[in-house]
Amino acid sequence: MFSKACEYGIKASIFIAINSYEGKRVSPKEIAKEINSPQAFTAKILQALVRHKVINSVKGAYGGFEVNKNELKYIKLSQIVKAIDGDNIYNGCGLGLEKCDENHPCPVHEKFKDVRNELKHMLENTSLEELAMDIKSGISFLKA
Amino acid sequence: MFSKACEYGIKASIFIAINSYEGKRVSPKEIAKEINSPQAFTAKILQALVRHKVINSVKGAYGGFEVNKNELKYIKLSQIVKAIDGDNIYNGCGLGLEKCDENHPCPVHEKFKDVRNELKHMLENTSLEELAMDIKSGISFLKA
DNA sequence: TTTATTTCGGATATTTTTATCCTATTTATA
DNA sequence: TATAAATAGGATAAAAATATCCGAAATAAA
Numbered sequence: 001m002f003s004k005a006c007e008y009g010i011k012a013s014i015f016i017a018i019n020s021y022e023g024k025r026v027s028p029k030e031i032a033k034e035i036n037s038p039q040a041f042t043a044k045i046l047q048a049l050v051r052h053k054v055i056n057s058v059k060g061a062y063g064g065f066e067v068n069k070n071e072l073k074y075i076k077l078s079q080i081v082k083a084i085d086g087d088n089i090y091n092g093c094g095l096g097l098e099k100c101d102e103n104h105p106c107p108v109h110e111k112f113k114d115v116r117n118e119l120k121h122m123l124e125n126t127s128l129e130e131l132a133m134d135i136k137s138g139i140s141f142l143k144a
Numbered sequence: 145m146f147s148k149a150c151e152y153g154i155k156a157s158i159f160i161a162i163n164s165y166e167g168k169r170v171s172p173k174e175i176a177k178e179i180n181s182p183q184a185f186t187a188k189i190l191q192a193l194v195r196h197k198v199i200n201s202v203k204g205a206y207g208g209f210e211v212n213k214n215e216l217k218y219i220k221l222s223q224i225v226k227a228i229d230g231d232n233i234y235n236g237c238g239l240g241l242e243k244c245d246e247n248h249p250c251p252v253h254e255k256f257k258d259v260r261n262e263l264k265h266m267l268e269n270t271s272l273e274e275l276a277m278d279i280k281s282g283i284s285f286l287k288a
Numbered sequence: 289t290t291t292a293t294t295t296c297g298g299a300t301a302t303t304t305t306t307a308t309c310c311t312a313t314t315t316a317t318a
Numbered sequence: 319t320a321t322a323a324a325t326a327g328g329a330t331a332a333a334a335a336t337a338t339c340c341g342a343a344a345t346a347a348a
Binding site: 147148149182183184185188202203204205206207 | 305306307308309313314315316317
């Protein structure tokens with residue numbers, strides 16, 4: 001469904017959110033340990049999220065990654081997914097046709113709509129804040 | 145969502161279905177041309193579908209790929225997807241956790257359920273027959 | 289201003305997925 | 319039985335995704 005890069009990006013963002021909530025910046029090293037991901041690769045993904053302005057980075061001593069605490073509830077999963085995997089999962093054809101729309105649909109175009117809408121709805125209505133809260137309260141987990 | 149291999153597998157199966165309906169067997173060459181896919185790679189995928197008994201092959205002169213005309217309505221998309229991409233899209237964790245269930249859920253476990261159920265429902269309730277009919281009647285298309 | 293710390297970004301390596309090529313095997317028909 | 323037409327399957331190749339390494343640039347504090 002999502003690429004490894006995107007999975008790491010989502011988990012990393014949640015961990016950053018938890019810490020930003022408490023005014024702490026975190027490093028790729030801490031993040032990778034907490035979400036059980038390869039550190040250098042994770043760092044690259046964080047860079048991409050910064051470029052897309054999903055999260056913020058502060059260089060130099062006492063720096064690290066953070067998100068604006070007040071924006072936590074407005075940052076949606078969809079932003080992270082689009083930043084890393086692009087919008088193919090939103091707009092791309094389920095069977096990979098270059099051109100696939102109402103006028104020239106692939107065999108599963110109509111059937112796929114419901115799935116895509118459900119996914120879209122989920123991604124656009126799930127905030128980093130709620131995901132972070134669930135981790136904090138022990139309801140969900142970032143690694144096995 | 146699906147791998148390229150799976151996309152080819154679905155489109156190939158539909159084309160085979162159309163032809164089997166008319167009593168004709170088809171070759172990887174014809175299939176690849178019709179669904180706009182690399183021929184040799186498509187042939188490998190067809191082999192996999194045969195091994196998983198989704199479609200049938202007949203070797204030698206006048207051979208080719210076919211499906212039992214009478215079973216067309218009972219062959220569901222889910223069988224093709226499982227044969228090629230495995231059941232990860234069904235059972236795998238949305239964020240790639242090795243262990244992710246009700247007792248130890250990933251951050252999106254609950255939210256993901258609806259999406260997965262919608263997808264599962266679609267795959268398990270869509271038959272090769274209906275997809276083939278739509279192509280035959282010009283409602284949908286196998287290539288752009 | 290120097291130092292230690294930290295992100296940035298280019299280069300490279302590894303693994304997986306996608307794709308190609310060639311030979312062996314099977315089978316219907318002449 | 320010989321031949322031509324097919325699929326089967328192993329060996330490679332190419333491309334994309336995943337992962338690692340290292341030096342450059344930025345920055346806070348001593």
